[in-house]
Amino acid sequence: MSQSTVRARHRAARRPSTPLTQLASTATAQMAVVGRRTAVVAASSGLVVSVLGAAPAIAEPNDASGLASVDTATLTGAARAALDAAPVVTAPDQATWTLDVDDVTAVKPAPVVKAKTTATSRTATATSRSTVRAAATVAAPPSVAGSAVLQIAARYVGVPYVYGGTTPSGFDCSGFTQYVYAQLGISLPRTAEAQRSAGTVVSRADAQPGDLIYSPGHIAIYAGGDMEIDSPRPGGTVQFRSIWQSAPVFIRVS
Structure with a gap:
């Protein structure tokens, strides 16, 4: 009678799961999500604020989404500061334009006066x-x-x-x-x-x-x-x- 040599297979040993390892896994997943939302644009001032590399906030226990929250108050304050520092240009409701040119004086040509025939001219003509x-x-x-x-x-x-x-x-x-x-x-x-x-x-x-x-x-x-x-x-x-x-x-x- 032959003897079977097939050995039984066993699952590989895994690192024991503890409450600490579960917390680390959850934090890593949240950081990945935050990494995809790293750019915040302040449209009102044109200021682009990057939060790449910023430490993610730990989700509050009562947060329904389970994601880390971002401190928007700090970003809003930076945008307002940029707007306050920008130059302000104003114009009145009724603007007027002025143009500096030399004064021009119109001169009316002297009228042409036709000589009238006088007795003297007639005498001169007759003499001629x-x-x-x-x-x-x-x-x-x-x-x-x-x-x-x-x-x-x-x-x-x-x-x-x-x-x-x-x-x-x-x-x-x-x-x-x-x-x-x-x-x-x-x-x-x-x-x-x-x-x-x-x-x-x-x-x-x-x-x-x-x-x-x-x-x-x-x-x-x-x-x-x-x-x-x-x-x-x-x-x-x-x-x-x-x-x-x-x-x-x-x-x-x-």
């Missing part, structure tokens, strides 16, 4: 015009004294040529002859071409001072001999001058 006329005057032929037309025409020697002009302020060629003849009560057409047909054509040998001299595009007044008086061209003035037309037509107006 008379001077121009005198400078432009060529010795009048002897026939002026014997012709009423030439006597009137000679008054306007020096008046400037003005295109379309019909007054002593300025004449063109036909405006001048029309104005001179109008002083004698004789009405002439407005243009040189129309005045060409206003009278009777005469030969140069039969022409008399005061007759009209026509050439295409121009009209003048015969002054006797080889002279005429007319308002010649832009930039010119009424003047006595030699007959310049190559084939003038003499016209007697009655």
